[in-house]
């Protein structure tokens with residue numbers, strides 16, 4: 001299953017052949033420091049090709065995970081999809097229209113939660129909802145806020161400030177805020193990376209439950225093989241950088257709703273897991289070796 | 295925090311340990327005993343004439359302090375004015391100069407901080423003017439304004455501007471990129487981002503700038519007033535001419551106390567805008 005064969009529609013949605021998001025031959029080059037000024041100060045550096053020629057089609061209502069060695073360019077790719085980072089080459093199309101900047105059709109969940117510390121839980125959501133739709137009545141906003149606080153199981157904590165919450169609760173707010181603007185696609189950059197193992201597992205189950213309810217297209221970056229297997233329909237494995245590419249895309253055939261115990265019983269589980277482990281091991285070792293010989 | 299620790303010390307487990315194990319209690323004991331030793335040394339030393347001749351005893355100084363504090367508002371001309379009046383005069387000058395400085399420094403700091411180019415371009419000015427001694431502005435103020443009252447306010451204005459300006463610009467320039475990314479992904483307008491995200495995010499820095507500025511303003515006013523006609527600074531200068539050392543000590547104590555109160559006010563404000571951030 002090479003990246004070329006990715007165009008087949010996902011098992012969850014056979015009716016829609018049109019991809020919701022197409023990433024076409026996308027590269028990202030961070031320009032080096034050049035010019036007379038930098039030459040004089042001896043600070044010149046060469047261009048850095050972070051990712052090169054990545055193509056990917058993502059159908060509606062699929063949960064896609066991106067996994068790869070640290071520093072390969074996963075965040076760079078996600079930021080380009082979010083419109084926070086410019087695209088050096090190629091195109092990213094959302095429903096056929098090229099992405100030129102950030103917009104509320106894509107909701108973002110940050111690894112560091114990125115909640116405004118001076119706003120309560122409710123105010124954080126209100127800021128998002130009212131920014132996206134300024135014409136919304138207070139009543140309408142309140143209804144949406146209440147709904148999403150309920151969805152992520154934070155009822156009772158509306159008036160709390162982020163510093164009064166645990167890491168897991170903060171990320172629930174982050175997820176609620178991203179979903180409350182009703183985006184077409186949810187982007188998550190290592191959303192559970194900063195959480196302890198237990199909280200992490202708990203939140204993964206929550207995301208699985210929420211996903212069953214909403215079935216939004218999700219693109220999630222993760223370091224965790226188990227997390228990817230539990231949540232994803234497809235897993236995109238990236239090679240190491242520089243000039244990182246998509247190495248392989250795995251289809252995850254487990255039926256939904258899923259939980260940790262039942263997916264382990266599935267016949268494909270161990271093969272998938274072994275495949276991912278060997279990929280990650282190979283790439284990470286290559287990164288380490290490259291670092292040592294430098 | 296410390297206080298609530300001490301009062302919730304009613305919990306059973308902490309009650310079993312002696313209260314002398316509490317850090318705050320121990321600090322208080324050291325404070326009180328060192329103060330007692332100091333006053334004793336002062337009293338005995340002054341009576342035994344260990345110091346220069348004319349140094350008042352601690353008890354005489356306290357009597358003097360009591361008199362000034364209980365008779366704060368009398369007015370027998372500029373050279374014999376109650377300490378309350380002098381304090382109010384100083385506070386008024388500080389308030390005018392400081393508020394004007396803040397009204398200028400905060401908006402300019404925000405504008406400078408928002409633009410990386412402006413930040414780099416104006417930083418040298420700020421860094422150059424910040425370490426200039428406030429009193430260096432005094433002759434300039436007298437020359438430009440030709441009025442001692444306005445000069446006092448001018449000196450406060452110009453010297454209490456820089457910490458607020460620098461901290462505001464720094465706070466705005468170093469707003470966590472994640473917050474800006476959130477605003478961007480939501481499609482927030484520039485104005486909404488500035489008022490709803492950048493300014494609240496920079497508020498702890500702004501307030502700590504205001505706190506440093508207030509400290510400087512209070513330092514400067516006393517020095518500046520030695521050259522002006524009224525206020526606490528002039529009071530000290532006048533009492534020095536009268537060779538009334540106890541009154542000078544009284545004034546020093548009052549200046550210190552007021553400075554402490556002002557600083558605590560801003561410390562409380564800093565805590566209020568921190569929301570768990572420690573800046």
Ligand SMILES: Nc1ncnc2c1ncn2[C@@H]1O[C@H](COP(=O)(O)OP(=O)(O)O)[C@@H](O)[C@H]1O
Nearest residue numbers: 030048050069070071072073074075076077241
């Ligand atoms: N703004 C930038 N300028 C230059 N290089 C960058 C920048 N951002 C990221 N990089 C480089 O691009 C590579 C990929 O980064 P990133 O996407 O954050 O990796 P990942 O999220 O996969 O760990 C890294 O080598 C990083 O050093």
Ligand SMILES: [Mg+2]
Nearest residue numbers: 074075076189
């Ligand atoms: Mg990353």
